[in-house]
Amino acid sequence: MRFDLVIRGGRIVTASEAFIGDIGMRDGQISALGDSLPRGDDEIDAKGLLVLPGGVDAHCHIDEPPFLNARLADDFRSASLSAACGGTTTFMPFVNQVEGLTLSQSLGDYRAKAAGSLIDFAFHVILKADETEVLKADIDALLAKGLTSFKLFMTYDGYQMEDGQILEVMSRVGAAGGIVLVHAENGRCIHWLGSRLVYKGKTGLSNFRASAPQVVEREAVHRAIALAEIADARIMIVHVSSRDALEQIQWARARGLPVLAETCPQYLVDQGDRLSSDEWGAAKYLCSPPPRGGDNAEALWKGVADGAFDILSSDHCPYRFEGEDGKRAFASEPHFQQVPPGVPGLETRLPLIFEHGVKSGRISLNQFVALTATEPAKIYGLYPRKGSLMPGADADIVLWDPDCPTTIRHAMLHDACDYTPYEGLAVSAWPVVTLSRGEKIWDRGWVSGAYGRGREIPRQRAA
Ligand code: URP
Ligand code: ZN
Ligand code: ZN
Numbered sequence: 001m002r003f004d005l006v007i008r009g010g011r012i013v014t015a016s017e018a019f020i021g022d023i024g025m026r027d028g029q030i031s032a033l034g035d036s037l038p039r040g041d042d043e044i045d046a047k048g049l050l051v052l053p054g055g056v057d058a059h060c061h062i063d064e065p066p067f068l069n070a071r072l073a074d075d076f077r078s079a080s081l082s083a084a085c086g087g088t089t090t091f092m093p094f095v096n097q098v099e100g101l102t103l104s105q106s107l108g109d110y111r112a113k114a115a116g117s118l119i120d121f122a123f124h125v126i127l128k129a130d131e132t133e134v135l136k137a138d139i140d141a142l143l144a145k146g147l148t149s150f151k152l153f154m155t156y157d158g159y160q161m162e163d164g165q166i167l168e169v170m171s172r173v174g175a176a177g178g179i180v181l182v183h184a185e186n187g188r189c190i191h192w193l194g195s196r197l198v199y200k201g202k203t204g205l206s207n208f209r210a211s212a213p214q215v216v217e218r219e220a221v222h223r224a225i226a227l228a229e230i231a232d233a234r235i236m237i238v239h240v241s242s243r244d245a246l247e248q249i250q251w252a253r254a255r256g257l258p259v260l261a262e263t264c265p266q267y268l269v270d271q272g273d274r275l276s277s278d279e280w281g282a283a284k285y286l287c288s289p290p291p292r293g294g295d296n297a298e299a300l301w302k303g304v305a306d307g308a309f310d311i312l313s314s315d316h317c318p319y320r321f322e323g324e325d326g327k328r329a330f331a332s333e334p335h336f337q338q339v340p341p342g343v344p345g346l347e348t349r350l351p352l353i354f355e356h357g358v359k360s361g362r363i364s365l366n367q368f369v370a371l372t373a374t375e376p377a378k379i380y381g382l383y384p385r386k387g388s389l390m391p392g393a394d395a396d397i398v399l400w401d402p403d404c405p406t407t408i409r410h411a412m413l414h415d416a417c418d419y420t421p422y423e424g425l426a427v428s429a430w431p432v433v434t435l436s437r438g439e440k441i442w443d444r445g446w447v448s449g450a451y452g453r454g455r456e457i458p459r460q461r462a463a
Contacts, residue, residue: 010046054089174233317342
């Protein structure tokens with residue numbers, strides 16, 4: 001058998017196995033795994049390295065419409081480059097309705113934007129609290145086009161849906177075998193709590209957490225679970241931030257309900273009290289739901305280890321800190337209701353989870369692969385083409401140096417944002433080579449591959 005490329009002698013790790021061996025690939029696909037494979041046209045010596053499926057990041061925001069006057073810094077070029085350099089080979093951004101266009105028309109718009117991507121991708125769809133009839137027609141049209149995952153919001157002005165609309169969306173998507181992603185925070189409670197704080201003159205950023213406390217997430221998670229049970233739908237609670245919310249998910253799963261869950265590094269890497277300051281600097285850590293502090297990160301890690309979470313994503317949402325279109329676009333003074341929520345994280349997702357999960361003994365390497373690559377690919381219908389190392393799969397492979405002490409600095413990252421919330425944090429492993437369909441796109445500091453080589457991957461029905 002002739003191979004274009006053989007990765008030789010690395011420690012190959014999948015969601016279920018780990019062994020020393022070789023991987024041979026041809027025409028962009030994995031064609032053999034084994035011991036002592038014949039020489040390829042090209043070879044990579046992977047001795048001492050880990051050989052993993054490329055990461056699948058199932059939650060990132062790229063080139064969406066402005067929010068509170070702020071613009072996302074990344075386009076598909078910079079976001080996909082950043083992802084590749086952090087070991088991610090497939091990502092899933094959102095189609096978010098473009099002003100004046102229907103959702104279906106917006107899909108065309110996003111496909112055009114994504115034409116610059118370096119890595120492969122598939123889309124979710126963000127639903128706005130629009131007129132229900134329009135929404136219904138749009139959802140059906142998108143389901144017919146093979147888009148099967150829809151995110152709805154229980155908070156945010158302009159997006160927040162009431163229970164009746166949520167039931168409509170869930171029953172429609174559920175009946176078609178799709179999945180509903182839920183941003184679970186009770187927006188009315190957030191408004192009420194926020195108004196009380198503002199009335200008392202408490203407007204600094206340190207009040208953000210008090211305006212959206214755990215109970216607000218817990219209530220919304222519980223309601224989303226109940227609505228999904230009524231509507232007979234499968235749901236994914238995204239960016240879970242708290243112990244209380246996790247308990248609701250565990251409760252639902254114990255009852256056998258099809259409730260899946262996602263969390264992200266900003267909730268797993270305890271950054272102490274960075275959101276307790278009223279200074280502008282706190283805006284670098286402000287996202288929704290808020291990172292909680294206390295024992296929440298440890299509780300979430302326990303949930304990750306015990307299987308309560310299905311996937312770990314970045315929720316990459318890169319508003320710049322400086323500049324007129326960033327975190328300070330809406331307000332001249334730091335005000336907890338006027339900073340667009342979201343933090344960047346595409347490139348740091350995997351190294352941070354590796355460090356705080358695998359290196360610190362909270363999860364195994366197999367769990368790491370499952371949570372960051374295999375499960376997202378399965379849940380969103382990209383498996384086994386993505387998230388696996390099976391013969392026939394796309395040769396999306398990442399070589400990790402497990403002994404590569406690195407201090408995270410924004411200067412070394414490749415996104416178009418101007419900060420990382422993880423500045424100065426130390427990690428001890430880093431992805432050193434990233435292959436996308438057999439092509440080296442990141443190799444120890446060198447970037448190659450043409451923008452626009454990324455493809456939209458057709459979705460199977462969710463697993
Ligand atoms: O703060 C966040 N998470 N921003 C991104 C938008 C969302 O809700 O996922
Ligand atoms: Zn959200
Ligand atoms: Zn998000």
